[in-house]
Amino acid sequence: MSSLTRESLTQFADQHRQAFEDHLRTLVEIPSISSAPDRKDDCRRVAEAGADLIRRYGGQAEVLDTAGHPLCHGHFFHSEAAPTVTIYNHLDVQPANEPEWRTEPFKLLIEDGRYRGRGTTDDKGPALTALLGAVAAHRAGVPINIKFLWETEEEIGSPNFKAGLEQHQAKLTTDTVVVSDTIWITRGKPSTPAGLRGLQGFTISLETAAHDLHSGLVGGAARNPLTELAWLIGKMVKGRTGEVKIPGFYEQVAPLKKSEAKDFKKSGFSVETFRKDHELTTIRTNNPEKIMKAIWARPTLEVHGIVGGYTGPGIKSAVPARAEAKLSCRLVPNMSAEETLELITRFVHARIPDAVIKPESALAPYKGRGDGPYAEAIKDAYEFGFGERPAFTREGGSIGAVPTMEQVLGAEVYFLGLSLPEHGYHAPNENYDWEQASGGIPAFAHYFEQIAAVERSR
Amino acid sequence: MSSLTRESLTQFADQHRQAFEDHLRTLVEIPSISSAPDRKDDCRRVAEAGADLIRRYGGQAEVLDTAGHPLCHGHFFHSEAAPTVTIYNHLDVQPANEPEWRTEPFKLLIEDGRYRGRGTTDDKGPALTALLGAVAAHRAGVPINIKFLWETEEEIGSPNFKAGLEQHQAKLTTDTVVVSDTIWITRGKPSTPAGLRGLQGFTISLETAAHDLHSGLVGGAARNPLTELAWLIGKMVKGRTGEVKIPGFYEQVAPLKKSEAKDFKKSGFSVETFRKDHELTTIRTNNPEKIMKAIWARPTLEVHGIVGGYTGPGIKSAVPARAEAKLSCRLVPNMSAEETLELITRFVHARIPDAVIKPESALAPYKGRGDGPYAEAIKDAYEFGFGERPAFTREGGSIGAVPTMEQVLGAEVYFLGLSLPEHGYHAPNENYDWEQASGGIPAFAHYFEQIAAVERSR
Numbered sequence: 001m002s003s004l005t006r007e008s009l010t011q012f013a014d015q016h017r018q019a020f021e022d023h024l025r026t027l028v029e030i031p032s033i034s035s036a037p038d039r040k041d042d043c044r045r046v047a048e049a050g051a052d053l054i055r056r057y058g059g060q061a062e063v064l065d066t067a068g069h070p071l072c073h074g075h076f077f078h079s080e081a082a083p084t085v086t087i088y089n090h091l092d093v094q095p096a097n098e099p100e101w102r103t104e105p106f107k108l109l110i111e112d113g114r115y116r117g118r119g120t121t122d123d124k125g126p127a128l129t130a131l132l133g134a135v136a137a138h139r140a141g142v143p144i145n146i147k148f149l150w151e152t153e154e155e156i157g158s159p160n161f162k163a164g165l166e167q168h169q170a171k172l173t174t175d176t177v178v179v180s181d182t183i184w185i186t187r188g189k190p191s192t193p194a195g196l197r198g199l200q201g202f203t204i205s206l207e208t209a210a211h212d213l214h215s216g217l218v219g220g221a222a223r224n225p226l227t228e229l230a231w232l233i234g235k236m237v238k239g240r241t242g243e244v245k246i247p248g249f250y251e252q253v254a255p256l257k258k259s260e261a262k263d264f265k266k267s268g269f270s271v272e273t274f275r276k277d278h279e280l281t282t283i284r285t286n287n288p289e290k291i292m293k294a295i296w297a298r299p300t301l302e303v304h305g306i307v308g309g310y311t312g313p314g315i316k317s318a319v320p321a322r323a324e325a326k327l328s329c330r331l332v333p334n335m336s337a338e339e340t341l342e343l344i345t346r347f348v349h350a351r352i353p354d355a356v357i358k359p360e361s362a363l364a365p366y367k368g369r370g371d372g373p374y375a376e377a378i379k380d381a382y383e384f385g386f387g388e389r390p391a392f393t394r395e396g397g398s399i400g401a402v403p404t405m406e407q408v409l410g411a412e413v414y415f416l417g418l419s420l421p422e423h424g425y426h427a428p429n430e431n432y433d434w435e436q437a438s439g440g441i442p443a444f445a446h447y448f449e450q451i452a453a454v455e456r457s458r
Numbered sequence: 459m460s461s462l463t464r465e466s467l468t469q470f471a472d473q474h475r476q477a478f479e480d481h482l483r484t485l486v487e488i489p490s491i492s493s494a495p496d497r498k499d500d501c502r503r504v505a506e507a508g509a510d511l512i513r514r515y516g517g518q519a520e521v522l523d524t525a526g527h528p529l530c531h532g533h534f535f536h537s538e539a540a541p542t543v544t545i546y547n548h549l550d551v552q553p554a555n556e557p558e559w560r561t562e563p564f565k566l567l568i569e570d571g572r573y574r575g576r577g578t579t580d581d582k583g584p585a586l587t588a589l590l591g592a593v594a595a596h597r598a599g600v601p602i603n604i605k606f607l608w609e610t611e612e613e614i615g616s617p618n619f620k621a622g623l624e625q626h627q628a629k630l631t632t633d634t635v636v637v638s639d640t641i642w643i644t645r646g647k648p649s650t651p652a653g654l655r656g657l658q659g660f661t662i663s664l665e666t667a668a669h670d671l672h673s674g675l676v677g678g679a680a681r682n683p684l685t686e687l688a689w690l691i692g693k694m695v696k697g698r699t700g701e702v703k704i705p706g707f708y709e710q711v712a713p714l715k716k717s718e719a720k721d722f723k724k725s726g727f728s729v730e731t732f733r734k735d736h737e738l739t740t741i742r743t744n745n746p747e748k749i750m751k752a753i754w755a756r757p758t759l760e761v762h763g764i765v766g767g768y769t770g771p772g773i774k775s776a777v778p779a780r781a782e783a784k785l786s787c788r789l790v791p792n793m794s795a796e797e798t799l800e801l802i803t804r805f806v807h808a809r810i811p812d813a814v815i816k817p818e819s820a821l822a823p824y825k826g827r828g829d830g831p832y833a834e835a836i837k838d839a840y841e842f843g844f845g846e847r848p849a850f851t852r853e854g855g856s857i858g859a860v861p862t863m864e865q866v867l868g869a870e871v872y873f874l875g876l877s878l879p880e881h882g883y884h885a886p887n888e889n890y891d892w893e894q895a896s897g898g899i900p901a902f903a904h905y906f907e908q909i910a911a912v913e914r915s916r
Contacts, residue, residue: 035772095774100669183675197674201773210737211558214884215760216655216855217641218736219788220700220752221743226761227697230783234692239685239810242678278676279668282812285679294678302673303684304773309763314493315659315784315818316553316762318884325688326773330677352697354740360773397674426672426776 004140004449006384009442012136020128020437021115023053025108027091027124028117034069034092034156043069043152046091050074050127050150057135061148064171066164073171074148076138084145085451086174086411087134087444088401089127089181090154093119100428113434121423123154125432126180126440129418133444140445144452147174151401154181157199157361158400165408174411176374176451179402180440182395182417183425187435189268190382192415193395194260194370196402197299198331200340201360204229204348207322212309215317225323226308228352233325235351236344237301241284242294244301244329246347249340254333254367256297260394263370264292267391277421296394299340300330328360330396333367363400369412377450378414385443397425416447462598462907464842467900470594478586478895479573481511483566485549485582486575492527492550492614501527501610504549508532508585508608515593519606522629524622531629532606534596542603543909544632544869545592545902546859547585547639548612551577558886571892579881581612583890584638584898587876591902598903602910605632609859612639615657615819616858623866632869634832634909637860638898640853640875641883645893647726648840650873651853652718652828654860655757656789658798659818662687662806665780670767673775683781684766686810691783693809694802695759699742700752702759702787704805710793712825714755718852721828722750725849735879754852757798758788786818788854795820821858827870835908836872843901855883874905 032046033039044063047070051061054074061074069092096105096118103109105118115125127150134146149172151161165172185191206225213222237244244250271288274280285291308323310316329340345357369375370392382390395415402413418440424430490504491497502521505528509519512532519532527550554563554576561567563576573583585608592604607630609619623630643649664683671680695702702708729746732738743749752758766781768774787798803815827833828850840848853873860871876898882888 035774098669199674199775201775203773208738208740210739211556211886213736213738214855215758215762215786215788216657216853217879217883218732218738218753219758219760219854220756221732221741221749222736222738223698223740223742224700224760226764227691227695227700227759229697230688230691230761230764231695231697232692233685233688234690237685237689239687239689240681242682242685274676274679278671278680280666280671280676280680281668282666282681283679284681291679295676298678300673300677301685302677302682302775302777303688303767304673304776304778305767305769306684306688306764307769309761310784311763311765311769315661315786316493317657317659317760317786318762319760320762326768328673328773328775330673395674396677397672421675425675428669 004137004445006442009136009445013438013441016132017434020132021110023128024115024120024125028108028119029106031106032092032152033095034153035095043092047072047150047152050091053131054148064164064168066160068160069152071164072148072150076134076146078143078145082143082145083175083452084147084173085448086147086149086177087130088149088177088179088405089130090123090151091127092152092155093122094155094426098428102429114431115433116429116431118430120430120432121419122425122430123181125437126418129437129440130180130444133441134448136441136445137448142449142452144448146448154399154401157363158404159361161401162404162408165404169408172409174409177405177409177411177413178416178447179399179413180416180418181399182415183419183421184417185393186268186270186273187420188388190386190388190390191267191393192378192390192417194368194392195333195394196366197396197398198335198337198365199328199361199363199398200331200337201328202341202344203324203326203358203360205322205324205356206352206354209321212318212321215319218319222319224319226306226320229306229323229325232348232351233303236347242300246343248343249299252335253299256293263392267393295396297332299332299335302328304328330398331365333365335365337362337364363398364403366402373454374412374414377447377454378416380450381416381443381447384446385439416443462595462903464900467594467903471896471899474590475892478590479568481586482573482578482583486566486577487564489564490550490610491553492611493553498527501550505530505608505610508549511589512606522622522626524618526618527610529622530606530608534592534604536601536603540601540603541633541910542605542631543906544605544607544635545588546607546635546637546863547588548581548609549585550610550613551580552613552884556886560887572889573891574887574889576888578888578890579877580883580888581639583895584876587895587898588638588902590899592906594899594903595906600907600910602906604906612857612859615821616862617819619859620862620866623862627866630867632867635863635867635869635871636874636905637857637871638874638876639857640873641877641879642875643851644726644728644731645878646846648844648846648848649725649851650836650848650875652826652850653791653852654824655854655856656793656795656823657786657819657821657856658789658795659786660799660802661782661784661816661818663780663782663814664810664812667779670776670779673777676777680777682777684764684778687764687781687783690806690809691761694805700758704801706801707757711757712791714751721850722754725851753854755790757790757793760786762786788856789823791823791825793823795822821856822861824860831912832870832872835905835912836874838908839874839901839905842904843897874901
């Protein structure tokens with residue numbers, strides 16, 4: 001049955017380039033910012049637009065309600081006897097209010113095979129790439145049922161995803177899941193994570209007066225909540241190195257295996273590329289192994305914002321009445337978000353008893369697999385699409401949906417990501433490109449064929 | 459010549475209450491926020507309105523240009539032979555954007571002898587009180603020349619005041635200066651400072667990337683400027699106590715004399731009143747002597763704002779590209795603003811070499827006098843106006859104009875302030891009241907009479 005040669009798939013991709021770009025424009029120009037309350041309708045619209053696309057290629061599709069933003073679910077059915085694979089993507093996006101945007105973020109701009117706009121690479125472009133790969137496999141009669149699960153709450157930590165999966169479980173049965181929402185280390189060298197970091201967000205706030213005060217009148221006697229929170233942060237984490245000083249914080253961290261460290265080294269990671277891709281002007285270390293370990297295999301405590309007092313030009317010498325620090329920890333296997341938050345809460349209250357800690361989104365870290373037939377299918381798919389076998393690394397970011405799917409759907413989760421560091425996940429001037437899409441379509445088509453073969457051989 | 463009995467002055471004040479309120483409305487309803495670039499015209503308008511008022515009572519007055527906002531200068535001339543006293547006030551105000559304002563800040567609201575609005579107590583109300591005291595003395599033929607020096611750049615640290623005095627020096631000759639811009643410890647118990655704290659403002663900023671980054675992608679390896687500045691602040695100052703940990707910071711602090719500490723105790727300071735007046739819900743210590751020392755006789759390092767990263771609702775897990783901390787030190791005699799800034803700069807650069815320190819306004823601390831004939835005249839004036847001799851304390855705030863006037867005009871500076879803690883200097887819902895104005899008018903009139911007598915006896 002192998003009409004799915006590399007050549008025929010290249011031809012298929014080229015023939016569908018215009019359609020891919022039209023579909024990407026449709027999705028990108030819906031500003032589906034899941035964190036913005038006034039974009040609620042756009043999250044539904046993007047799910048409906050996704051369902052329309054699946055239907056246009058002959059699939060069944062529907063928008064499934066949850067307590068929050070909806071899910072888009074689609075299906076290319078082959079037969080009852082065939083195995084089922086589910087492709088997970090998300091159609092919601094980050095806000096795009098950074099002043100550095102050089103073009104309108106919610107207007108697709110195409111220049112020389114590069115697609116610019118919020119959501120192009122995270123994750124609308126990869127979703128459409130996987131869709132076209134599925135269309136190719138389905139039309140070629142590959143004996144597999146392909147389901148699509150497109151979330152619209154990923155960027156806010158998937159708060160209703162678990163309940164949504166449970167509610168619609170009957171429709172969502174699957175043998176395995178493949179997620180396409182991860183980033184290679186460098187162009188031309190595929191890599192795929194065998195683990196994800198988790199996340200525990202939280203705020204710490206402190207109020208000491210009814211209103212801001214004149215530092216000449218009370219300064220010295222009045223508590224200053226900004227000073228206290230800054231001092232507290234200094235006790236929690238070393239500024240330059242980022243080393244967390246909270247006792248027990250690193251206790252549950254799974255040590256990096258020798259084989260994993262070896263795979264990291266083969267990943268194509270380069271300090272220069274890392275620095276350039278992220279436009280870092282300075283970095284904590286220039287040792288590549290230390291950087292890879294820091295971003296993939298070690299937890300963090302990060303300060304995202306400190307609210308309070310005066311923030312206009314120059315200074316205003318008032319003592320602020322209240323302050324709030326916005327923080328999060330990236331977590332690694334085998335840390336628990338809940339236990340980490342407990343450790344932090346104890347640490348904070350021992351030092352500032354009246355500080356108020358409010359938990360924000362929590363995502364468990366995920367420990368994946370780098371071997372077995374499904375992992376081999378991923379490796380084959382990348383080689384088929386891009387001419388290179390991938391390295392198994394880790395992903396420093398968090399996809400809360402991953403541990404949830406493994407748990408609720410009872411299926412192993414693998415990753416077939418297509419994004420590049422220079423695409424700028426969560427950054428201004430986000431982009432995706434045809435080179436990744438035109439390799440990704442054959443890679444996905446081949447992947448479906450491999451999975452069909454794995455299941456047949458069981 | 460003593461037609462200036464307490465009774466006649468009470469009558470004079472009562473007869474001029476309506477005029478006082480009309481004048482206060484005129485001045486308060488000009489939003490002369492010296493720090494706001496778009497209020498430049500209002501600073502000139504308020505100086506002109508001040509000059510109009512002085513002229514209305516028969517004085518000469520003019521608006522003197524400086525490189526910044528202008529000065530209002532007025533004169534009630536008696537004779538060449540008579541001594542000259544200069545009354546210093548300022549007609550510019552703090553911004554009024556605090557959400558806690560219950561009324562329109564630039565609309566005078568009168569309720570039961572209380573005047574509410576930005577600038578009522580700091581310093582437009584006291585300026586008008588002194589003016590009416592001068593009118594009473596001048597009309598009674600007290601042999602003294604009374605000059606008015608009303609600044610409109612006090613709230614931004616008097617950046618052009620020194621050059622302005624030097625430029626117009628010929629018009630400004632004076633034998634002594636009295637400043638009415640200070641605050642009693644408690645209603646019914648006058649107090650006057652024998653010293654002021656100075657101020658050295660500065661910002662510390664750090665930039666580590668071209669734009670904010672995804673903490674999943676770079677977190678752990680990327681430097682976080684908010685974390686580094688918070689950690690740095692924690693090294694500079696203890697959160698709960700405010701103790702500054704920069705070596706040498708306290709070295710030049712003049713120790714508090716026993717006689718000064720004794721005067722502090724007699725000042726009427728009460729922890730409960732202090733807490734209530736400033737609406738503090740918590741405080742560093744409940745020991746009154748420690749509080750007085752902390753706010754009057756010890757320097758501080760205060761955090762006024764930390765800019766950078768995400769400040770909206772909840773959290774956004776980005777690593778900020780840049781951050782700026784806004785800080786200032788209140789200084790006490792015999793500290794030097796310049797040397798303090800040097801100490802801090804060395805301390806910061808030893809820890810974060812690429813942090814950028816930008817100096818903001820600097821004001822020298824001021825060591826005044828609590829004895830001698832001028833100090834006695836102040837004491838007599840308060841007793842005459844309010845029935846109580848004042849305590850000599852210190853002022854925790856800074857009036858940059860004070861050391862400048864002593865230096866440029868070669869005249870000793872004393873304080874005859876009328877504001878109360880509950881009036882809310884620099885705070886929302888600022889107010890002043892007729893009780894203080896109606897005692898202040900006789901106090902000032904009596905003060906002019908006393909000074910005339912001091913100078914005659916020389």
